[in-house]
Amino acid sequence: MNKRRSQKERSAETSAKLMSSTIDLLHDQGITRTTTSDIARHAGVSRGALTHHFASREAVIGASVAEMLSKTARDLHRFAEDFMARGGSSDEIVDYIWQMMDDRLFYVTMEFLPEARHNDDFRADLIPTVREFHAGLDAIWTALAARAGAEPNHTRTVMNATMCLVRGMISQTVLRPDDPVYYASLLQFWKGQVRQHFPIEPAEPASAGSAARIR
Amino acid sequence: MNKRRSQKERSAETSAKLMSSTIDLLHDQGITRTTTSDIARHAGVSRGALTHHFASREAVIGASVAEMLSKTARDLHRFAEDFMARGGSSDEIVDYIWQMMDDRLFYVTMEFLPEARHNDDFRADLIPTVREFHAGLDAIWTALAARAGAEPNHTRTVMNATMCLVRGMISQTVLRPDDPVYYASLLQFWKGQVRQHFPIEPAEPASAGSAARIR
DNA sequence: CGATAAAAACAGCCTTGCTTGTTTGCAAGA
DNA sequence: TCTTGCAAACAAGCAAGGCTGTTTTTATCG
Numbered sequence: 001m002n003k004r005r006s007q008k009e010r011s012a013e014t015s016a017k018l019m020s021s022t023i024d025l026l027h028d029q030g031i032t033r034t035t036t037s038d039i040a041r042h043a044g045v046s047r048g049a050l051t052h053h054f055a056s057r058e059a060v061i062g063a064s065v066a067e068m069l070s071k072t073a074r075d076l077h078r079f080a081e082d083f084m085a086r087g088g089s090s091d092e093i094v095d096y097i098w099q100m101m102d103d104r105l106f107y108v109t110m111e112f113l114p115e116a117r118h119n120d121d122f123r124a125d126l127i128p129t130v131r132e133f134h135a136g137l138d139a140i141w142t143a144l145a146a147r148a149g150a151e152p153n154h155t156r157t158v159m160n161a162t163m164c165l166v167r168g169m170i171s172q173t174v175l176r177p178d179d180p181v182y183y184a185s186l187l188q189f190w191k192g193q194v195r196q197h198f199p200i201e202p203a204e205p206a207s208a209g210s211a212a213r214i215r
Numbered sequence: 216m217n218k219r220r221s222q223k224e225r226s227a228e229t230s231a232k233l234m235s236s237t238i239d240l241l242h243d244q245g246i247t248r249t250t251t252s253d254i255a256r257h258a259g260v261s262r263g264a265l266t267h268h269f270a271s272r273e274a275v276i277g278a279s280v281a282e283m284l285s286k287t288a289r290d291l292h293r294f295a296e297d298f299m300a301r302g303g304s305s306d307e308i309v310d311y312i313w314q315m316m317d318d319r320l321f322y323v324t325m326e327f328l329p330e331a332r333h334n335d336d337f338r339a340d341l342i343p344t345v346r347e348f349h350a351g352l353d354a355i356w357t358a359l360a361a362r363a364g365a366e367p368n369h370t371r372t373v374m375n376a377t378m379c380l381v382r383g384m385i386s387q388t389v390l391r392p393d394d395p396v397y398y399a400s401l402l403q404f405w406k407g408q409v410r411q412h413f414p415i416e417p418a419e420p421a422s423a424g425s426a427a428r429i430r
Numbered sequence: 431c432g433a434t435a436a437a438a439a440c441a442g443c444c445t446t447g448c449t450t451g452t453t454t455g456c457a458a459g460a
Numbered sequence: 461t462c463t464t465g466c467a468a469a470c471a472a473g474c475a476a477g478g479c480t481g482t483t484t485t486t487a488t489c490g
Contacts (some may be wrong), residue, residue: 007438007485030333032247035475046441114326117389118245130390157404164383171382174332175345189372193408222459222464261467
């Protein structure tokens with residue numbers, strides 16, 4: 001509508017479109033099949049615009065991934081605050097994490113992880129953002145630990161195990177597709193395990209219908 | 216030594232060298248950086264030899280991965296037999312699985328998983344071999360269940376959780392490197408959890424020094 | 431305020447290097 | 461000799477990065 005936009009606005013908007021497109025394509029067609037032309041086309045700009053904003057293909061991908069992780073970290077902090085305020089259950093946390101990871105986050109991660117493993121610069125640029133992401137996770141589990149009066153160190157172990165389990169589950173969906181029951185039951189099992197470590201409110205079994213929504 | 220080899224021998228040997236080189240390169244430099252020239256050079260043959268044995272790049276990689284999984288499945292069955300014969304502990308199984316996955320298996324898997332996700336033919340060719348691999352796993356845990364008198368279904372759940380956990384742990388090593396203590400303690404935690412489900416021999420705590428060898 | 435210069439955002443082409451699959455040539459074993 | 465295993469040159473496509481030209485916004489000056 002507003003025809004005249006400042007340069008900063010134009011620039012930020014184009015960058016954002018490019019980064020969001022990059023994540024879309026990483027998820028939909030994989031990192032190897034995603035060319036800079038694809039990214040520009042999907043964002044509705046020229047390849048020239050892309051090279052104007054990002055020095056190289058590696059740079060677009062790196063920036064896009066960092067952006068995605070930052071955004072997710074912010075979401076985590078918001079959830080932690082909310083969780084702390086109303087006092088949720090550990091089951092809820094497991095569900096939230098599964099949904100977050102299954103909602104593209106870890107599928108996109110699986111795309112760039114090999115690149116990170118073999119490209120030292122790429123990996124080094126990423127690590128700070130990953131730490132930021134983990135701080136978001138910490139916030140959630142710290143909230144739970146405070147509520148259940150659990151030891152922080154042990155809480156962190158359970159948190160890390162949960163993250164690893166979910167990562168592994170999503171990896172498996174690639175070569176074991178179309179089996180929602182399998183993943184739901186694994187998640188159910190895991191919630192039981194976690195509950196052991198945070199023995200809070202028995203919670204009326206009537207409303208136990210918060211089963212995991214899978215895929 | 217033996218100068219004269221039959222054609223079959225020559226052929227099989229060259230194929231084996233090519234497949235083994237492919238796995239080496241997938242692990243060392245990643246799937247995207249691995250060209251057919253690289254594979255041939257590493258195997259000490261010409262690119263012509265490679266194309267003689269495999270129709271395409273995709274074919275070499277697919278065959279190499281299938282070969283790797285088959286071999287690992289055979290190892291699993293051997294371990295299961297041995298385990299059954301002498302009656303080992305659940306800790307031992309967790310250690311064995313970690314070592315197996317950390318010894319290149321899952322690093323290589325991380326390389327081809329994205330390809331499998333986006334290439335239907337590649338994935339379809341792989342799935343039978345993956346099932347074969349899982350049969351090997353089943354053999355081990357069935358042995359344990361029989362020994363501990365546990366319910367097979369529940370055993371399978373613990374097994375699947377273990378596999379997912381280890382997959383996730385190895386994924387994490389990429390962006391959280393050089394922290395063996397972290398991975399060792401997670402594994403330690405998990406062994407405790409698994410032990411709960413298979414309450415067998417308390418085992419003299421004197422020889423509890425079978426801690427995980429990490430990386 | 432209006433014109434104009436400068437800078438930034440953007441478009442599109444072009445070249446180069448790399449990789450893959452194909453084809454041709456040759457030697458070793460059946 | 462005839463097939464099979466391998467070597468090496470060949471052909472073609474593609475994608476990334478670099479380069480040049482155009483439009484839009486911002487700054488400067490009369």
